Amino acid sequence: MTNEATSLAAYAASWRRALRAQNRSPRTIETYLLAVNQFDTWLAEVGGPSSASDLERSDVEGFIEYVLSNRSPGTAKQRYMSLRGFFGWLLEEEEIDASPMEKMKPPKVEEKPPPILRPEELRALIDASSGSAFDDRRDASIVMLLADTGMRSSELVGLIVEDIDLDLRVAHVIGKGGKHRAAPFGDQTTLALDRYLRSRAAHPHSRRDDLFLGKRGPITRSGLGQIVKKRGNQAGIEGMHPHLLRHTFVHRWLISGGQEGDVVRILGWSRKSAAQMLDRYGASAATERAFEAHRRFGPVDSL
Numbered sequence: 239m240t241n242e243a244t245s246l247a248a249y250a251a252s253w254r255r256a257l258r259a260q261n262r263s264p265r266t267i268e269t270y271l272l273a274v275n276q277f278d279t280w281l282a283e284v285g286g287p288s289s290a291s292d293l294e295r296s297d298v299e300g301f302i303e304y305v306l307s308n309r310s311p312g313t314a315k316q317r318y319m320s321l322r323g324f325f326g327w328l329l330e331e332e333e334i335d336a337s338p339m340e341k342m343k344p345p346k347v348e349e350k351p352p353p354i355l356r357p358e359e360l361r362a363l364i365d366a367s368s369g370s371a372f373d374d375r376r377d378a379s380i381v382m383l384l385a386d387t388g389m390r391s392s393e394l395v396g397l398i399v400e401d402i403d404l405d406l407r408v409a410h411v412i413g414k415g416g417k418h419r420a421a422p423f424g425d426q427t428t429l430a431l432d433r434y435l436r437s438r439a440a441h442p443h444s445r446r447d448d449l450f451l452g453k454r455g456p457i458t459r460s461g462l463g464q465i466v467k468k469r470g471n472q473a474g475i476e477g478m479h480p481h482l483l484r485h486t487f488v489h490r491w492l493i494s495g496g497q498e499g500d501v502v503r504i505l506g507w508s509r510k511s512a513a514q515m516l517d518r519y520g521a522s523a524a525t526e527r528a529f530e531a532h533r534r535f536g537p538v539d540s541l
Contacts, residue, residue: 246277246278272320273320277301280304286300291333293338295341354486363385372437378434379431379434389505390484391459393413399438399448407423407427408423411506488505
């Protein structure tokens with residue numbers, strides 16, 4: 239007979255509350271809980287243990303093998319990391335005596351460098367919103383702000399009008415974990431934002447604090463994705479999404495000789511994740527940067 243109090247579903251609900259108390263983002267919590275729920279469903283289908291304390295390493299390994307057979311290695315690793323966090327929390331709460339994932343290694347994932355936009359593609363993306371209509375001015379300022387600051391989608395849709403200082407050319411952003419930071423932007427983005435704010439003043443929802451508005455009110459993350467994808471299609475860029483501009487920001491920063499410590503601060507990365515994120519994002523065009531460095535510092539040519 240199943241003990242409902244020790245089921246994965248019951249513990250998952252408690253873990254959700256703990257993650258909220260740690261000020262984890264809703265998206266992070268959703269990702270973590272998805273892994274637990276999928277594991278719970280899989281256990282029921284294969285007749286596995288229904289109580290967290292009865293789980294063994296082989297149960298988790300079986301689930302990861304199942305994920306690998308249906309999804310990408312990256313997804314399998316994500317499920318692994320989420321479950322490791324879940325069982326770590328259960329151990330801290332003294333709900334289990336040992337984690338079934340003790341000494342278990344994550345699935346190997348061959349990291350693919352994230353794609354970036356070439357300069358001409360970025361220019362085409364900006365030019366796709368070159369009109370004077372409200373949507374054009376809004377979309378141009380969105381694309382330029384994302385490209386100029388590297389901010390996340392959630393950070394952009396969370397901006398209010400007062401977060402933008404056109405004189406100092408800074409956006410005051412609330413990032414992951416509720417951390418505040420200043421994200422600088424350049425002259426062209428300043429002009430685009432200024433044009434948008436003048437158009438925004440005549441919008442039916444102009445009294446709202448939210449910076450970026452749609453027909454029915456503030457834009458959402460889903461709405462932002464649709465805007466960027468639409469402008470990407472107009473510019474002839476397939477699969478365009480907001481995070482691609484973050485990838486591009488890091489690449490252009492590094493290839494221009496920008497300091498890694500500065501980009502870490504601008505993007506709001508934690509010290510813990512900085513090295514990993516720099517490796518992943520910076521790998522997008524590492525070969526291009528290496529060739530450029532060789533052209534400048536070639537061993538023979540420099541003699």
